[in-house]
Amino acid sequence: MPTPCSLDDFEVISTIGTGSYGTCKKIRRKKDGKVLVWKEMDYGSMTESEKKLLVSEVNLLRELKHCHIVSYYDRIIDRSNTTIYIIMEYCGGGDLSTLISKCRREGIYVDEDFVWKIVIQLTLALKECHRRKDGKAVLHRDLKPANVFLDCSQNVKLGDFGLARVLHETSFAKTYVGTPYYMSPELVNNMSYNEKSDIWSLGCMMYELCALHPPFTAANQTDLNRKIRLGDFARIPMRYSDDLDTIIRKMIRVEVSKRPGIDAILTDPLIISHQTTHECRCKSSASPSRYSLDSNDSVKRLEEELKSKLRILSLKEKEMDSREKSVALREKLADEKLRR
DSSP, X not given: OOOOOOGGGEEEEEEEEEETTEEEXXXXXXXXXXXXXXXXXXXXXXXXXXXXXXXXXXXXXXXXXXXXXXXEEEEEEETTTXXXXXXXXXXXXXXXXXXXXXXXXXXXXXXXXXXXXXXXXXXXXXXXXHSOTTSXXXXXXXXXXXXXXXXXXOOEEEOOOTXXXXXXXXXXXXXXXXXXXXXXXXXXXXXXXXXXXXXXXXXXXXHHHHHSSOSSXXXXXXXXXXXXXXXXXXXXXXXXXXXXXXXXHHHSOSSGGXXXXXXXXXXXXXXXXXXXXXXXXXXSTTSOOTTOOSSHHHHXXXXXXXXXXXHHHHHHHHHHHHHXXXXXXXXXXXXXXXXX
């Protein structure tokens, strides 16, 4: 059994941020100099429901092991001052909220290549949550730019599972939670919801990463709810491709039945065509490499990807053939005109 951590095993480097949840600090582990963070929370002042959320988050962090989810290391409970310290991976690249604010302030846009990278890596993180081996789905329920962190290589680390909820297969959640700008129509209408509510939030986040503002904005909650119910929003800036606009619009579909789930997104040809470049290889045994052939499921997935790529190539060939015919026709007409 490993020796439990104590506060003396770490030194505080700096305070990263303070919020209603407590304080987040950058720390260094003394034995090897590894830089980590801890969330420092006073559980003595918490209500019973807040304590349950805290216990739920710690338990989820311990279970969710994936290269695009913030890694959990340990927890320290200091009963003398009723404080709990949750020790986690340090993400040196900041978060998407800070990045979006910086771009807005400086009047610049992120590269499309970067947006595809974030879309794909976040989708893979959500798959780990939505498709757990025990048959239970973890809904994040508070997907927003401030909860998407980046490591020093600008790879995604999904964090802050404080509002997450574990659902048994085929069940639906009913609690009204989340951040207003990213709430799905199901939440706005106080209806039951499932994993597709996270997909809506993902689409809203990706829209904001492109446009530097959410797809739905309003001066008050009533107007915001009305806009979300209608589901009408402008195209992302024209500097971005139709492919990117299309995949975002698929996620922000008002009708739940028409909104794709996590599996449909990962097998979408638009995602697959970018996936090889942007998927970060996970070292965890629970998250095998995309091309690992250790199971029938992996073989089937590889076959589906190859079929999708062939379809894309076929479409491109047809498009090129059409263009060539058009050019040939123009040349023929030009020759006939010259002969006259």
